[in-house]
Amino acid sequence: MRTTQLYAPTLRETPAEAEVVSQKLMLRAGMIRKAAGGIYTYLPLAWRTLKKIEQIIREEMDEAGGQEISMPIVQPSELWKETGRWAVYGEEMFRLKDRHDREFCLGPTHEEMVTSLVRDEVRSYKQLPLMLYQIQNKYRDEIRPRFGLMRGREFIMQDLYSFDKDEAGLNVSYQKMYDAYSRIFTRCGLQFRPVEADNGAIGGGHSHEFTVLADAGESNIVYCTACDYAASDEKAELKPVEAAAEEMQPLETIATPGMKTIELVAESLHVPFEKTIKAVAFQNEKDEVVLAFVRGDHDVNEVKLQNLTGALTLRMADDAAIQAVGGVPGFMSPIGIKKGTQIVVDATVMGMYNAVAGANAMDAHYKNVNPKRDFIEVTAADIRLIKDGDPCPHCGAPVKMTRGIEAGQVFTLGTKYTEALHATFLDENGKEKPLVMGCYGIGVSRTMAAAIEQNNDEQGIIWPRAIAPFEVVVVPVNAKVPEQLALAETIYAALKGAGVDVLLDDRKERAGVKFKDADLIGYPVRITVGPKAVEENIIEVRTRRTGNTQNFTPDDYLDEVLALLKTL
Ligand SMILES: [Zn+2]
Secondary structure, rough: OEHHHHHOOOOOOOOOOOOHHHHHHHHHOOOOEEOOOOOEEEEEHHHHHHHHHHHHHHHHHOOOOOOEOOOOOEEEEHHHHHHHHHOHHHHHHHEEOOOOOOEEEEOOOHHHHHHHHHHOOOOOOHOOOEEEEEEEEOOOOOOOOOOOHHHHHHEEEEEEEEEEOOOOHHHHHHHHHHHHHHHHHHHHHEEEEEEEOOOOOOOOOOOOOEEEEOOOEEEEEEEEEEOOOEEEEEOOOOOOOOOOOOOOOOEEEEOOOOOOOOHHHHHHHHOHHHHHEEEEEEEOOOOEEEEEEEEEOEEEEEHHHHHOOOOOOOOEEOHHHHHHHOOOOOOOOOOOOOOEEEEEEEHHHHHOOEEEEEEOOOEEEEEEEEEEHHOOOOOOEEEEEOOOEEEOOOOOOEEEEEEEEEEEEEEEOHHHHHHOOOOEOOOOOOEEEEEEEEEEEHHHHHHHHHHHEEEEOEEEEEEEEEEEEEEEEEEEOOOOOOHHHHHHHHHHHHHHOOOOOOOOOOOOOHHHHHHHHHHOOOOOEEEEEEEEHHEEEEEEEEEEOOOOOOEEEOOOOHHHHHHHOOOO
């Protein structure tokens, strides 16, 4: 491909609409253009990258036993009504009607569609396991589409659905997909972690998110510095911190005028945080009060608290609600709270001795609180949010926190959809059973954006070679000089002949413009053919990621470039 034939309108200025780096760089590099909020056109450079990501996915899916199909984007409402999701999906679903007033949606996902496909055809255990996948556009009418391709309303996804005869089979399929997804992200050249995910909403079984590490990521994840444990912060389990045993002292009330936060109390009483108990009051969707207590230096993990208490939602409680259960806002402990109130105390707190906690009286705290002795009718559980340096739940080594972008997810679904849609088969004994299902997805356009979020600098994108729109750009410094252009053409042809995905920047632009564009678009290798090439037989090979340049002659560069590409 030659740049004079490539439609890649680059921009010098960053468009005002861009919120995140990937969106900014893709707009500037002439890769995408916005059509409407969260809906984009992919220009040739983006399309090349997307096709490369898809090719890697296809190879790994086929290798793992998947079969590619294409299901309709336009889906009839009847299927969704069978599973009850037509009603619960809400505003996020793009809905439409045909000329006969029949209702349809633009597929946000395809569990209903694929299950209806197999229920009519799969009859026997002999047809299992079955893994079907597709790569196509998905639609979600996000309330506020943001961050370019990271949270779009139309996006490209690969989704695979596995059908097995039992749980054991499902676990095999799940592991195959887990391994395939790991290989896909590795082959794409991305730093990622499969993390244990909370799947409260989908329910049942287990789930892992494949998170591409990037500072701009929306998810917080923790990973162990010693073993391979990784989890979202919401999911990460914690063992209680053991406090050194002490003799329990008698409870004492102390005046703490105006000290409504645990920080103020700890500071003015010269008590370490490890000796203080913090209260956080919530109200659930039924307006019931849920009181949570953690150590002064810890935070409440609201997802854990929600799962534990069965609340659908939790919000901060208002003062009137706290007072109604006998609590005094700012001076609260479980001691003196009305019977029947939901009180959840973190397991670490239960092991504390002679701590400071609120006295449920204005401007007063208790000294020598011993939860084992003083807290009655409370639920003790792990409700704390993991933080940097906490012990790994698997091996005890300190964990680190990082941010990431969720680019893929694997789920075990069990029989949720197959029961609702009556997708059954006959087992070895001729007994009718529902198919056991798993679902697996990669955001393809999101992976492209995540790759940029992870790999960029001041000048632009730094593509991992495997998914770069072109692996090498050959730049004649002055394309008006026939000798330079001729040599560049020769190098271009040789690289092409060697199977390299190469672009020749044959524009009659200034060298500075061509170099800037090459850095902005982020081709892994740039080969410069300038006056030195013609006069001294020297061509320059520059690596985008490191900025390193090496000089070669037109006779010896080829093997060197091929070897270099293997490392990028
Ligand atoms: Zn560990």
